[in-house]
Amino acid sequence: FIGTNHSRSTVQDPYASKIDSAQFTDGWFVDSMPDLNQRHPLLATYLIQNSIWWVEYANLSGIREDTYSYADKQFLSEWARRIMLEYPQFNIVGEEWSPNPLIVSYWQAGKQNKDGYVSHTPAMLDFPLYDAMLKALNDDESWNGGWIGLYEMLSNDHIYANPFNLVTFEGNHDTARIFSLLNEDINLYRMAISYLLTMRGIPQMFYGTEIAMQSPKFRDDGKVRADFPGGWAGDKVNAFTGQGLHATQKSAQQLVKTLLNWRKTATAIHSGKLMHFAPENGTYTYFRYNDKQMVMVVMNKQSEPVTLDLVRFSEVLPHGKTATEVISGKTIKLDKQLTVPARGTLVLDIR
Known part of the structure; x- marks a missing residue:
C-alpha cells in the first residue's frame, strides 16, 4: 500500500x-x-x-x-x-x-x-x-x-x-x-x-x-x-x-x-451582476443587480453602529431610493446616509 x-x-x-x-x-x-x-x-x-x-x-x-x-x-x-x-x-x-x-x-x-x-x-x-x-x-x-x-x-x-x-x-x-x-x-x-x-x-x-x-x-x-x-x-x-x-x-x-x-x-441574486466596495470602518458592502431589481448587502462587525455616506455607492445606487430590509421587513429610505446597526447585517431589496 x-x-x-x-x-x-x-x-x-x-x-x-x-x-x-x-x-x-x-x-x-x-x-x-x-x-x-x-x-x-x-x-x-x-x-x-x-x-x-x-x-x-x-x-x-x-x-x-x-x-x-x-x-x-x-x-x-x-x-x-x-x-x-x-x-x-x-x-x-x-x-x-x-x-x-x-x-x-x-x-x-x-x-x-x-x-x-x-x-x-x-x-x-x-x-x-x-x-x-x-x-x-x-x-x-x-x-x-x-x-x-x-x-x-x-x-x-x-x-x-x-x-x-x-x-x-x-x-x-x-x-x-x-x-x-x-x-x-x-x-x-x-x-x-x-x-x-x-x-x-x-x-x-x-x-x-x-x-x-x-x-x-x-x-x-x-x-x-x-x-x-x-x-x-x-x-x-x-x-x-x-x-x-x-x-x-x-x-x-x-x-x-x-x-x-x-x-x-x-x-x-439568481442571475444579476455583482459589485463590491472595499471594506471600510469594519463594514463590507456589495450589490447584486439587474434591470428589475437591486440588492444591497451591508455587514458591520463593529460593536457600535456605523453610518455610511451613500455618495460612495452612487456608481451603482441611484439617489433617493426606498428599500425593504429583507430580514426585518422594515422600510428604509436611501437618501444621503445609511446607518448599519452594531454587529448588524442589512439585506436591502431595492426595486
Missing part, C-alpha cells in the same frame, strides 16, 4: 517531480480505499456507462464528485464529457479541497489552462471563499485583516471560467459546524448566512445549519453528522414543528426561512 501524498498542486506545478506527481494520483487515498485503474480502456468505459446508467435510472440532476483531483485527470475529462454530452443540462460539482483558487479553477469547464488540459465539469466547490469567509468573520478588523481577506479572495474570480457556477457553502459533512466555528456568535452567524444566500454562485447548506447545530471545532464526523432533531416518536426537540427549540435556534431558523423564501423570486 502506497498512500497519496495529497500534493494536489503537482497537477499544475511546472517544477513538480514525476515521483511526487505520480504518488498524488496513483497513491491510494487510504488503505481501505483501493484505486481503480481508470487508464484501462474497458474499466474506464464501464465507469462512464455506469454513471450514465445511474443518471438515467434515478433521474439525477447532478453529481458531486468527491476528492476530484485524485483521479486520473484524462479519465475525469472524458467521464465528464460523456455525461454532459448525454445530458447537456446536467451539473457535476467537483470537490477540490484547497483554499487556493488557482488549484480549484483548473478543474472547471471552460478554463483555458496553460498545459492545455480541458475539463468538462461545470462546477466546483468554492473552498477558497469558504475559508476566506470564516477567517474574515473571526479575525479582528485591520488594514490587512478581517473583511479585506474576503474582499480580496472574491477579486480572484477573474481566474475562473465561470465563478457564478461555483458552489458556495457554509460547511459540510467534513467540516465543523459553522455556528461553533463562529464561537456561537449569532450576529456573525447572520452575516455568514446572509453572505451565502446573496453572493454569486450556487449556495449549498448542510442540514442543521438552519437551527445552528453545534459540534467540536476540530473535525469529529460523528458529532458533525449528528441526528437532526425531530421526525421520530418521542423526540423531545422537533425542528420541524419548533417544539423544544431554544431562542437562538428559532432565530437561526427564521433567518434562513426568511432569506430562502425571499430568494425564490430575487432575480438579481
Whole structure:
C-alpha cells in the first residue's frame, strides 16, 4: 500500500517531480480505499456507462464528485464529457479541497489552462471563499485583516471560467459546524448566512445549519453528522414543528426561512451582476443587480453602529431610493446616509 501524498498542486506545478506527481494520483487515498485503474480502456468505459446508467435510472440532476483531483485527470475529462454530452443540462460539482483558487479553477469547464488540459465539469466547490469567509468573520478588523481577506479572495474570480457556477457553502459533512466555528456568535452567524444566500454562485447548506447545530471545532464526523432533531416518536426537540427549540435556534431558523423564501423570486441574486466596495470602518458592502431589481448587502462587525455616506455607492445606487430590509421587513429610505446597526447585517431589496 502506497498512500497519496495529497500534493494536489503537482497537477499544475511546472517544477513538480514525476515521483511526487505520480504518488498524488496513483497513491491510494487510504488503505481501505483501493484505486481503480481508470487508464484501462474497458474499466474506464464501464465507469462512464455506469454513471450514465445511474443518471438515467434515478433521474439525477447532478453529481458531486468527491476528492476530484485524485483521479486520473484524462479519465475525469472524458467521464465528464460523456455525461454532459448525454445530458447537456446536467451539473457535476467537483470537490477540490484547497483554499487556493488557482488549484480549484483548473478543474472547471471552460478554463483555458496553460498545459492545455480541458475539463468538462461545470462546477466546483468554492473552498477558497469558504475559508476566506470564516477567517474574515473571526479575525479582528485591520488594514490587512478581517473583511479585506474576503474582499480580496472574491477579486480572484477573474481566474475562473465561470465563478457564478461555483458552489458556495457554509460547511459540510467534513467540516465543523459553522455556528461553533463562529464561537456561537449569532450576529456573525447572520452575516455568514446572509453572505451565502446573496453572493454569486450556487449556495449549498448542510442540514442543521438552519437551527445552528453545534459540534467540536476540530473535525469529529460523528458529532458533525449528528441526528437532526425531530421526525421520530418521542423526540423531545422537533425542528420541524419548533417544539423544544431554544431562542437562538428559532432565530437561526427564521433567518434562513426568511432569506430562502425571499430568494425564490430575487432575480438579481439568481442571475444579476455583482459589485463590491472595499471594506471600510469594519463594514463590507456589495450589490447584486439587474434591470428589475437591486440588492444591497451591508455587514458591520463593529460593536457600535456605523453610518455610511451613500455618495460612495452612487456608481451603482441611484439617489433617493426606498428599500425593504429583507430580514426585518422594515422600510428604509436611501437618501444621503445609511446607518448599519452594531454587529448588524442589512439585506436591502431595492426595486
